[in-house]
Amino acid sequence: MYTQIFDPVAHSIGASAAFAALPLLTLFVLLGVLRLQARWAALAALAVSMTVAIFVYGMPASQTASGALEGASIGFFPIIWIGINAIWLFKLTQESGHADVLRRALARVSADQRVQAVLIAFCFGALLEALAGGGAPVAICAVLLISIGIEPLKAAAVCLIADTSPVAFGALGLPITVLAKITHLPVHEISVMVGRQTPLLSLFIPLILVFIVDGRRGMKEVWPLALVTGVVFALGQFAGSMLLPVELVDIVAALICAGISIAFLRVWSPGVLRADLAGAGTVTATANAGGQQRFDADHNVAGVSHSASMAMPMPGSGTHFHHTTGRDHAPAGTTQAPDSRAEILRALAPYAAVILVVASTQISLIGHALGAITSMFPWPGLHVVDPKGVAVSAVNAKFEWLLSAGSIVLIAGLLSAPVLKVSAAVATRTYLKNLHELRWAVFTVCCVVGVAYVMNLSGQIVTLGIFAAKAGPAFAPVSPILGWFATALTGSDTSANALFGMLQLTTAHHTGLSDILLTAANTSGGVVGKAISPQNLAVGAVAVGMMGKEGVLFRRVVGWTVLMISALSLLVYLQSTPVLGWMVP
Template identity: 55%
Template structure:
């Protein structure tokens, strides 16, 4: 059994933390500065993490590679298992043309891309996050935005930034329930505390989205609708998380925010519309924060090549030809079938929460120790990291397969075509699959060797000021693993220990781990790879990283200040 050592470098926690951070620094430099393809950057960083584990900590080579194998397996199941099956459902709707119907339905609500970005990326993305999580909303909403006329790069950036506020309560609040499990704190208290932090993000993110799409002019012209969406989402998220149910939080908040926008648009419209074409010209000069630079480098041919249309041979990304579809009205039955896959997903996931059905699904779940991997923490306690949970029937990805099978006859796609589409989805997501598995292998090596705990313990030594940097720990965890659930598993208990040492609220800091973590989602190589693959930009993850990094840091700074104020008499009344 390998026992973790937290200060292997000269007995110094600070120097050891510097070494422990090297794999992460390498990863972000390769992505953000050298613009290396994500899958290659992740593999190189994994090698660096293995070298640090074996030659510095020192962890025997056997357990180090076994930890990497477990991480890669976890990356595929349950994370990629969700994304692949969600994209499969989407691809089937593209093949049958129902995605075009859905796109036209969204465009009829408003033909203004700034408003479409808020509805699709934020409200609809929040619903997808609530039901599945783990990259699903980024994958689906980014291609929906392309179908509405967004450039691929901008579509991916909007989808990534939008996937923040709902994340803590995503996948039916799995991050919160996991946090309660690892910390031993009451689920309701944690849900209530997170529900008094993330609504601030829900309030400001829609405004950030219209700024990304159309700059300051977009904010000036569309702030009323962005404000309505953000306020309704924030109030609903607070109310449901505090007084109703954590798993229902994002479902209710997303539906109410979308409904509020639709109703508001009946009495208000922006003074000037905005539509950015797929070619080098923009309908309004200077539009968007990346409009001119991207327009100069992007052509219609490039857009078409990156987002090919659906055809008889299989699935692809993108929508129909706007010129030939202008003014087309779809029948009520067509619109219903277009929405049916998502309605089916809601029903399937909702039924899965019924106690009797939930028990039947989990009755075949198997949890086992990863063969050959035995780890003890620095305190001598056996680590739970080698325990692998294989809930093959209850997993969100499996529920998506069930929803997909039900969808097949509803959207009238041939079973053989659906099967070909399924295998084509694996080929389409191949780079993302390699990236996600490599990043999770990296995370598991760092966790198993003690590198992650070294970083966390060093940061926890800040004393009372730790409340200010507490969200950063969660942000770091999600940036590495791509999952708020995984970050809570890594650092949840550490946040409680640090809170006790600094005489701060354990509930506050544990919740801060989850709330700060959601802001690391947009810079996670896992999510960057999913977004890039979804919009046909595999290999340009570094471009996405640079576009979203500043947003991630700015939002994180806001969250850090909020948590710090909640630890002081100024806002301590917000802590349950």
């Protein structure tokens, strides 16, 4: 039996906290300063956390190793399990060619690249984050934006900023459900509190995207759409956090946002349609019959030449446009016919399947049937109690094999494959290839969550929480900054919650602040850090052909994240005072 002790170094919380911080400092320095690859930084941090647990906190080596293995298991299932299956789901659409169908369908809504940036990066990106997470929205949306002629650097920056506010409810609500599991706080209350924080960011992100694409000119001409999109998504998150299961909040908000934005574009269009944004290439415009303008552009993206031909409707003309790129494989000198409604519906089928499966789990009969296949057991080799002699909750493991978010996406993929006309052999081969490509991402996440479990079980996290509590009520505005910092360096809001969830809870108990407020603030702050995490920067750089230039992307987006986290910290501070304290459930 191991009994936790929170002041093992000379019975001093300050001295003990110095040792307890070593695993986190190792991770931050190796990643942020020395720029070591994430997998090796995470492995080093795990080794340091185990060393501190054994030699400073006196935790038996066998139990330390067992705790690390439990954390690694949780890191794989359910945390990285969602990413594996979500990326596979998208790759099925690539195999069937329906990824291009979806891109063309989105592009036909408007010929204005600034409008397309909002629809693709924010609306569609939010849906991808809701279903997948793990950097998938950045990779997928950046490729789509480049295919419509947006400069690679701008495309990556737009996608990185867009993939922030949806993150808290992303991956079918995984960051919040993992946080609730670690802290034993109610999922719904955390969801409601996050829904009263992240919508602040959602209000302004579409405006930031338009500014990145086209500066002040874009803001002046496209602000009505950006405002409508931001307000609708923010309201969707706010209302959904109170009324919907956490798995559906972002999905519903993204779908409503996309629907209303498209409807708004039927009655409003930018004053000037522009295909000549900086870096998009040389564009010439000629008038043709029917009140249309036709833009022909040749541009180079990541060293690959693409030719784009877009027939663009004039505002109010009611006509449609066709967009073709080298990826469409249309014969030279011809215009590809619009995709049929059936093909567009097939392209949307995987995402509709996820929504259908999630909704089905809310039916008691189906939910109970899936929930019956659940494993609950004491983790082998772990016998840990707190100073009062109460067993620590982490010694018990629970695996919801079919009700987990990743399994839901897997089921949706199995249902979608026949609709996409992808054979079982191709689907299986794609899955195995996907596993191989994600092997290091799996390793990294397992190590990071292993660090969290070792620190929680040994008492290191509680030590840091007690030390942080000395700041008293002044800790409130710092709370989201911790989440921002953790996500920036681990690349995952879920991992940030696993690392700092107990710290936030402990600090709340020692300062008299709301535990729901601080734990939710960790999640909300983490969404901002997603834009500057090494993993997301690397994904964005690879997607746009800028490998090795992650620093350029970092400089392009870091200023925006500082503004966002400052606004969020102010909001959390006000929520900790009588001014906005009524917002805390």
